Amino acid sequence: MNMQFDVAQNGALPLMTRPCAPQSCDQCGVRDRAICTDLSDPDRDALSRIGRRVTLHAGQTVMWEGDDSMVVANVIDGTLKLATSTGDGREQIVGVVYASDFIGRPFGARTPHSVTALTDARLCLFPRGSFDAFARDHGDLQHRLLQRTLDDLDRTRAWMLLLGRKTAREKVATFLLDMARRLQADQAGTIELPLSRQQIADILGTTIETVSRQMSELKRQGIIALVGRRGVRLVDGAALEALAEGV
Amino acid sequence: MNMQFDVAQNGALPLMTRPCAPQSCDQCGVRDRAICTDLSDPDRDALSRIGRRVTLHAGQTVMWEGDDSMVVANVIDGTLKLATSTGDGREQIVGVVYASDFIGRPFGARTPHSVTALTDARLCLFPRGSFDAFARDHGDLQHRLLQRTLDDLDRTRAWMLLLGRKTAREKVATFLLDMARRLQADQAGTIELPLSRQQIADILGTTIETVSRQMSELKRQGIIALVGRRGVRLVDGAALEALAEGV
DNA sequence: CCGGCGGTTTGACAGAGGTCAATGCATGGT
DNA sequence: ACCATGCATTGACCTCTGTCAAACCGCCGG
Numbered sequence: 034m035n036m037q038f039d040v041a042q043n044g045a046l047p048l049m050t051r052p053c054a055p056q057s058c059d060q061c062g063v064r065d066r067a068i069c070t071d072l073s074d075p076d077r078d079a080l081s082r083i084g085r086r087v088t089l090h091a092g093q094t095v096m097w098e099g100d101d102s103m104v105v106a107n108v109i110d111g112t113l114k115l116a117t118s119t120g121d122g123r124e125q126i127v128g129v130v131y132a133s134d135f136i137g138r139p140f141g142a143r144t145p146h147s148v149t150a151l152t153d154a155r156l157c158l159f160p161r162g163s164f165d166a167f168a169r170d171h172g173d174l175q176h177r178l179l180q181r182t183l184d185d186l187d188r189t190r191a192w193m194l195l196l197g198r199k200t201a202r203e204k205v206a207t208f209l210l211d212m213a214r215r216l217q218a219d220q221a222g223t224i225e226l227p228l229s230r231q232q233i234a235d236i237l238g239t240t241i242e243t244v245s246r247q248m249s250e251l252k253r254q255g256i257i258a259l260v261g262r263r264g265v266r267l268v269d270g271a272a273l274e275a276l277a278e279g280v
Numbered sequence: 281m282n283m284q285f286d287v288a289q290n291g292a293l294p295l296m297t298r299p300c301a302p303q304s305c306d307q308c309g310v311r312d313r314a315i316c317t318d319l320s321d322p323d324r325d326a327l328s329r330i331g332r333r334v335t336l337h338a339g340q341t342v343m344w345e346g347d348d349s350m351v352v353a354n355v356i357d358g359t360l361k362l363a364t365s366t367g368d369g370r371e372q373i374v375g376v377v378y379a380s381d382f383i384g385r386p387f388g389a390r391t392p393h394s395v396t397a398l399t400d401a402r403l404c405l406f407p408r409g410s411f412d413a414f415a416r417d418h419g420d421l422q423h424r425l426l427q428r429t430l431d432d433l434d435r436t437r438a439w440m441l442l443l444g445r446k447t448a449r450e451k452v453a454t455f456l457l458d459m460a461r462r463l464q465a466d467q468a469g470t471i472e473l474p475l476s477r478q479q480i481a482d483i484l485g486t487t488i489e490t491v492s493r494q495m496s497e498l499k500r501q502g503i504i505a506l507v508g509r510r511g512v513r514l515v516d517g518a519a520l521e522a523l524a525e526g527v
Numbered sequence: 528c529c530g531g532c533g534g535t536t537t538g539a540c541a542g543a544g545g546t547c548a549a550t551g552c553a554t555g556g557t
Numbered sequence: 558a559c560c561a562t563g564c565a566t567t568g569a570c571c572t573c574t575g576t577c578a579a580a581c582c583g584c585c586g587g
Contacts, residue, residue, distance in 0.1 A: 117438065120525040123445040127437040138434070140427055145434040172419050179426045180387055186433045187385070187392040190374040191364065193436070196443035197485025198370040201544065230565060238444025240545060245566055262553055262564070278367045448574065477535065487575060492536055509534070509583060 057081070061157070066133035067107045068177040080167055080174075084159040089113075089150040096137065096144045105137030105164050111154025112227040115146045116235065126236040128189065129228070131215065135181055139165055151227050196238045199279065204237040205247040206276035209257065213267055223258075223266040251276075304328070308404070313380035314354045315424040327414055327421075331406040336360075336397040343384065343391045352384030352411050358401025359474040362393045363482065373483040375436065376475070378462065382428055386412055398474050443485045446526065451484040452494040453523035456504065460514055470505075470513045498523075 058064055058081050069077055089095065089111070096104070098117055108130055115128035115136070127146055130136055138144050139161060159167075168175050195207055216224045226233070234241045248265075251257045256273055258266040267273060305311055305328050316324055336342065336358070343351070345364055355377055362375035362383070374393055377383055385391050386408060406414075415422050442454055463471045473480070481488045495512075498504045503520055505513040514520060 115437070117441045119441065119445060119450075120527065123526070125441040125444040127440045138430065140423075141430060141434075146437060169419075169423065172416075172422070175419070175422060175426060176387075176416065179422060179429065182426060182429045182433060183385065183388060186429060186436060187388075189433060189436050189440070190362070190393060193374045193440060193443055193485075194364045194366065194372040196440055197372040198366060203366075238440075241565080242546080242567085243544060246544090249566070279370070280367065488535080489537085489576080490574060493574090496536070 061109065063107060063109055063133035067157075068135050068174060068181060069107065071173055071177070072171065076171060080159075083163045083167060084157050087156045087158045089154045089156065091150050091152050091154075094147055094149040095156070096148045098144065098147045100144045102138040102141055102144045102161050104158050105135065105139050105161050106156040106158040108132055108134045108136060109155040109157055112151045113154055114149050114151050114228075114232065114235075116149065117146045124235050125238060126232060128185070129236070135178065137161065139168065139178065151232065201237075201239055201243045201247050202250075203277055203279050204239060205233075205244060205251065206273045208233060208237055209251075209265060209267060210270075210273055210277055212265075213270075218266075221266065223260050223264045226263045226265060228263075308356065310354065310356055310380035314404075315382050315421060315428060316354065318420055318424070319418065323418060327406075330410045330414060331404050334403045334405045336401040336403065338397055338399050338401075341394055341396040342403070343395045345391065345394045347391045349385040349388055349391045349408050351405050352382065352386050352408050353403040353405040355379055355381045355383060356402040356404055359398045360401055361396050361398050361475075361479065361482075363396065364393045371482050372485060373479065375432070376483070382425065384408065386415060386425065398479065448484075448486055448490045448494050449497075450524055450526050451486060452480075452491060452498065453520045455480060455484055456498075456512060456514060457517075457520055457524055459512075460517075465513075468513065470507050470511045473510045473512060476510075 058069070058077050061067075064070065069080055072080065084106075086109070087106075095106070095113070096102075110132050113130050113136065114126050115130065116124050116126045118124040129151070130148075136148050136156075168178060195204055199207065212226060213224055216227075218224045228236070230241045230244050234244045237244065248257070248259065251273075252259050254272075256267075256269045256276075258268055260266060305316070305324050308314075311317070316327055319327060331353075333356070334353075342353070342360070343349075357379050360377050360383065361373050362377065363371050363373045365371040376398070377395075383395050383403075415425060442451055446454065459473060460471055463474075465471050475483070477488045477491050481491045484491065495504070495506060498520075499506050501519075503514075503516045503523075505515055507513060
């Protein structure tokens with residue numbers, strides 16, 4: 034099906050080589066949305082001292098499927114994909130994460146999926162062992178992590194319905210609505226997808242050609258408008274909603 | 281695709297009407313595997329007093345998708361399915377749970393999927409509010425719940441690869457290996473599937489006919505043997521493993 | 528032991544979507 | 558401003574799997 038087209042883009046990981054200058058949590062952009070939000074000031078400082086700010090370029094992979102789980106992180110900025118693949122290189126994106134989301138596998142030995150930057154991104158990175166220890170001692174942090182994990186699980190299960198039972202048309206409609214919900218539209222109502230057609234196909238469990246054909250068809254019907262390579266404007270949201278549910 | 285064929289089997293829920301006689305945790309069959317395992321004796325007693333033992337018959341549904349999240353439970357015995365469906369009745373099973381697993385949506389207002397007994401089952405049922413409050417006060421319980429949720433999420437994401445990228449053959453092979461891993465084989469090496477062909481199809485995101493055809497083909501090749509309606513013996517496990525990965 | 532029910536298997540067919548291939552066209556570098 | 562490159566679109570074709578339908582057969586009750 035599709036090859037791991039972006040492996041070649043991955044340079045050496047900057048994790049060890051380019052820690053940014055230590056930066057306080059005070060001016061952190063996700064300060065009031067990340068899992069560390071409701072820690073007390075001294076606790077947050079302690080956690081902050083465990084972690085490092087790290088910058089990623091689009092295409093770089095932070096963790097690989099099956100690796101030992103060495104680090105976890107908060108996403109400060111940017112969009113990343115979580116993916117797994119079959120032995121022969123078919124890839125399925127199992128999650129897309131945004132600013133303030135948490136990535137990595139705490140309390141477990143293995144990273145079950147790769148994590149790759151789709152855009153340039155900044156992370157607040159923690160060694161897993163230290164993070165685990167810290168979390169065990171801080172009930173609210175653990176509670177927030179649990180909340181997030183439960184939400185992730187709900188979203189993931191909802192996506193299984195899409196993968197297993199929806200038609201290509203329904204998949205694309207659902208995807209567009211999902212993106213519109215997460216992304217901020219500009220003044221013209223256009224959203225900029227952080228994903229290529231190939232990546233969209235990898236999320237929807239289909240092919241690039243099918244995604245393209247479905248989008249063209251939606252455009253032909255006047256339900257969406259395509260602007261440039263990655264821009265989309267949802268012209269008739271209600272129609273999309275209907276298609277997403279398969280009516 | 282497939283209709284919700286088993287809705288008709290659902291009698292009135294026994295949840296309110298048939299609480300079993302209070303029963304201590306001492307003789308609980310999942311005592312050392314459920315999330316309550318490492319609570320202190322008094323704590324476990326306290327939790328036990330919040331909950332009730334409840335018996336379900338095969339086909340009965342405990343919670344419906346979209347309902348307010350009123351209860352959570354430990355599975356003491358039996359097998360249940362978690363499912364979501366599209367507006368027009370296509371169903372996707374998003375999880376199968378066994379003895380000692382935890383079900384329901386703690387810390388959230390809505391139940392994101394239905395929960396239905398596949399076999400007769402026994403639950404240790406808690407009102408969600410009380411359970412949430414208890415869990416917040418007991419870090420180890422919450423930690424165990426987090427562990428389980430993280431494991432569930434890993435498994436669920438692995439299943440997304442199957443739904444999105446695997447062929448019918450690979451799906452069936454993966455399913456059989458997964459069941460063999462979970463279920464206890466009898467002396468002849470035969471496992472008894474707790475699922476009908478329709479339910480298998482609903483797990484794999486395919487149809488009953490495709491499942492049947494793939495199983496027949498595997499049997500023809502001597503890789504598995506079918507015994508009766510629900511029995512399967514994995515004759516050539518290595519061949520199955522190879523098929524599951526798509527080689 | 529038999530008969531009927533409900534799940535399962537098998538067959539024939541069709542269509543959605545995958546594959547292969549060519550063309551089109553944004554985007555970024557010079 | 559232009560071109561080159563790589564992504565996206567479109568087309569033709571084919572296959573896998575879904576659909577419809579009939580035959581089959583475990584399993585249970587009488």
